[in-house]
Amino acid sequence: MTQERGTGGHDRRDAGGRQRGAARAQRRTSRTAQRPAERRRGADPAREAAFDVLREVAESDAYANLVLPPLLRTRRIVGRDAALATELAYGTLRLQGRYDAILAVAADRPVEELDPPLLDVLRLGAHQLLGMRIPAHAAVSQTVALARSRVGAGPAQLVNAVLRRVAASSLQEWLDRVATGDEIARLSTATSHPAWVVRALRQALVADGRPADELVAVLEADNVPAQVTLVARPGLVDREALLAALPDAQPGRWTPTAVRLAGGDPASVPGLADGTVAVQDEGSQLVALALASVPVDDDSGPWLDLCAGPGGKTGLLGALAAERGVSVVATEVQPHRAALVRQSVRALGDVEVRVADGRQVGREEPGRYSRVLVDAPCTGLGALRRRPESRWRRRPADVPALGDLQRALLSSALDATAPGGVVAYVTCSPHVAETRVVVSDVLAEHPDVEILDAVDAIRAVAPAIPLGPGPHAQLWPHVHGTDAMHLTLVRRH
Known part of the structure; x- marks a missing residue:
């Protein structure tokens, strides 16, 4: 599973949606992996993978962390390309609210009026321009190529025009322009959280005796990918031995059972296959x-x-x-x-x-x-x-x-x-x-x-x-x- 979620297993949309979405995603991953390369010529594999993840999330109610790994394996996307696809998919989904507010201004229309696949292409382009260290010319040209491959030549011209307007201003300049209203509205746009979530987190901070001005730090922490943490299950594996087998790993901050990975795929961690070690926050x-x-x-x-x-x-x-x-x-x-x-x-x-x-x-x-x-x-x-x-x-x-x-x-x-x-x-x-x-x-x-x-x-x-x-x-x-x-x-x- 990735990290354990702690949301139980009773009948609810979360679990059902995830399971159905994962199954549909697996079928679509198999289909798209079999497309001839020439049908997708001109589009970067990492960006295509990220686009397909966004489409699965939107169309199948799937979870990105269940869709992306098998897609990368099936298409043999590894190394830097896999890292690029991961940041593009997860970062775009995470900051979707922020980018939608910016794109509405740059496109001079509500984002709801854009076709969903076209909007996903624009979101990917906005993330490259405002959330990653990719040169503007490369971000625009590669995203236009993706648009031409996946949504057509006509929409690709719109993508080119909109992303050039996005690239003309810095992220802070855009936020000064679109993050307006009261504190909740500003934070909602700037940190890409629904307003009701912002209010709920502020209330929770106060209930826990923490200052309300920590709200920004909480919201910003939600936008930082979580480090992979392992549990060395007591009586089954010794944590010190596990640390010795993972030269780049570190002990957890708090528990005598936790090991933090520096990065990479945890699938090769010793003990993970036999259940003596597991991924757990x-x-x-x-x-x-x-x-x-x-x-x-x-x-x-x-x-x-x-x-x-x-x-x-x-x-x-x-x-x-x-x-x-x-x-x-x-x-x-x-x-x-x-x-x-x-x-x-x-x-x-x-x-x-x-x-x-x-x-x-x-x-x-x-x-x-x-x-x-x-x-x-x-x-x-x-x-x-x-x-x-x-x-x-x-x-x-x-x-x-x-x-x-x-x-x-x-x-x-x-x-x-x-x-x-x-x-x-x-x-x-x-x-x-x-x-x-x-x-x-x-x-x-x-x-x-x-x-x-x-x-x-x-x-x-x-x-x-x-x-x-x-x-x-x-x-x-x-x-x-x-x-x-x-x-x-x-x-x-």
Whole structure:
């Protein structure tokens, strides 16, 4: 998977859309790979690849990080060309809102009036001119060639004219022109985030006791590609040995299990193929380690990962539990995601993976588990740097529906927890309505529980980490270099 998302596996558009999009993308990748080269003559392979990724994202509801790697392999695009295609695709998707505002002025018309394939070509050109170190003449000429190859000679003339207007001004000059209105509107355009996301992140900062003027830093951090981080699963591989095998790697900033890669494809990392090592954000590692660090009077009962897909946290919890002689049960409502969990825990013996609805587990197995992880489905606003297109897919209307699911899952988890046991409620979103509000609503109906200090639990793993006042713990990309993971710990009496 890339980095683990922490959005669970329950029925929602996110998972279904990704799966359907990935399947369609694979079929289209196979078709386009078989086109004769002369049919695409004049267009640069890296730019063509980036264009095809943008088209798949728009047409198939696919995710770029699922479309691009197989496309590069099929077309044998490697090295600098692969790096160029990656930056073109991901950077253009990430900064789409900014470029659309600029292109509307340069084209003298709303971007909605442009044909979608033509608009994608223009976005790619704008990113080369304003977001990359590509000479203007090369950016314009190569993008015009792409337009001629993919959208026709007539539209290519428009691309030439519009991109020349874009190239006539610097990025800052363009932002001074188009980033107007109140603070939210200006930041929305300048940092390429929907306005509702900007407001939600500001509210989350304030709730975490952080100054509101950190908002710009949060938004800018979302536009910096995340560094690939590995987890050396305890008891299966020694982190120091892994570091010794990866000369360009470094230890993680916070956890004793994390390894940061300098770059490149992690597929060749030793241990990745057999499941002793996995790709996992350090924030994701922190919340799992924190759950395992909380004292529990009777820890002989099994542990439960309630929304386990795709399995990164399950793998780490399974490794920790194995060291203590405890079993783990992982439930996942969607069969294809349950298969991903099984693949993730293939190196572990005592992890049972079930296809089941987490909302029913508390009623079916009351009081069975000593530790329960609820990695709840969420908007994913904490992982925008990983999924560049997701900020444009989510809507404010998604939050209430997800909130109902989050409440049901947390309530089920508490019912499934043995007296004295602990529940970790985790989201890969700092949105207050998905974190503190959900916890407050559920705990109001469960008088037999108490909130523990999640900040103390994380500091038991990472003593030097700077966090808010607690009891909730919120990670931030601009502070911790992790996804914006939220953690609340609850003990059942």
